[in-house]
Amino acid sequence: MPLLDSKVAIVTGASRGIGKDTALALAEAGAKTACLARNEELVKQTAEEARKKGGEALAYKVDVSKFQELEAVVEDIYGRLGRIDILVNNAGITRDNLIIRMTEEEWDQVMDTNLKGAFFGIKIVSRYMIKQRSGKIINIASVAGVVGNKGQSNYAASKAGIIGLTKSVAKELAPRGIQVNAIAPGFITTDMTSKLKEETKETLLPQIPLGRFGLPQEVARAVLFLASPDSDYITGHVLHVDGGLAM
Numbered sequence: 001m002p003l004l005d006s007k008v009a010i011v012t013g014a015s016r017g018i019g020k021d022t023a024l025a026l027a028e029a030g031a032k033t034a035c036l037a038r039n040e041e042l043v044k045q046t047a048e049e050a051r052k053k054g055g056e057a058l059a060y061k062v063d064v065s066k067f068q069e070l071e072a073v074v075e076d077i078y079g080r081l082g083r084i085d086i087l088v089n090n091a092g093i094t095r096d097n098l099i100i101r102m103t104e105e106e107w108d109q110v111m112d113t114n115l116k117g118a119f120f121g122i123k124i125v126s127r128y129m130i131k132q133r134s135g136k137i138i139n140i141a142s143v144a145g146v147v148g149n150k151g152q153s154n155y156a157a158s159k160a161g162i163i164g165l166t167k168s169v170a171k172e173l174a175p176r177g178i179q180v181n182a183i184a185p186g187f188i189t190t191d192m193t194s195k196l197k198e199e200t201k202e203t204l205l206p207q208i209p210l211g212r213f214g215l216p217q218e219v220a221r222a223v224l225f226l227a228s229p230d231s232d233y234i235t236g237h238v239l240h241v242d243g244g245l246a247m
């Protein structure tokens with residue numbers, strides 16, 4: 001029997017990058033997967049590819065920073081698939097700037113998507129998980145939230161916030177049979193990091209003990225572990241998938 005047979009998963013930011021590969025990995029493991037993102041066309045493609053992996057998959061265009069939009073989508077997923085076992089809060093953005101130049105808008109946009117979006121996701125989905133007395137919530141943080149990063153004070157603060165949120169909710173929901181963990185990826189090759197200048201990449205590389213950037217599939221595999229029964233005794237953990245960068 002597939003690892004996640006009869007489980008229902010929700011992945012935010014599933015149109016590309018880490019979220020897309022995560023949705024595909026969950027579908028391949030047998031989960032019915034709801035793929036959420038802002039770009040309708042791309043997220044439909046993810047769902048289409050997930051169906052080819054053998055799983056049932058749904059696609060939704062949604063902005064995770066809008067509570068009512070997200071709530072309506074989750075209600076629809078529950079109505080169609082009958083349960084919610086896994087939530088992956090992956091949607092995230094960067095608006096980099098040095099602190100003295102950073103605008104309030106850049107700060108707010110990053111906080112609204114990365115931190116408030118994860119809060120909304122957990123708040124909405126945990127209602128269903130509490131009724132089921134089971135569930136797995138995986139929040140995508142970042143190495144920046146652990147060690148900080150120049151020019152990313154908004155992003156690093158949002159990701160450090162994700163870690164505090166993960167640990168607090170893990171304590172609250174543990175008696176309800178729900179595990180809540182975070183993953184802190186290092187530099188992963190996606191559209192988000194393709195924006196980095198070549199010279200920045202050259203400076204970064206020697207700092208990574210494993211000597212290379214990571215692949216989205218390598219984060220997806222860590223998500224799969226935290227979404228599966230293999231991690232039933234793990235909660236409130238921050239799993240570093242960073243080639244040793246934060247060591």
Ligand code: NAI
Pocket residue numbers: 012013014015016017018019036037038039062063064065090091092093113117140141142143184185186187188189190191192193
């Ligand atoms: P990406 O930019 O390739 O994809 C981001 C996804 O989030 C897209 O599907 C986009 O539609 C979605 N999204 C953004 N804002 C949204 C909103 N308001 N509502 C719904 N969906 C929204 O990014 P990537 O690299 O795949 O990153 C995924 C997650 O991993 C993010 O949380 C990011 O912060 C985190 N991360 C990425 C690292 C990297 O090196 N690529 C390193 C550490 C963390």
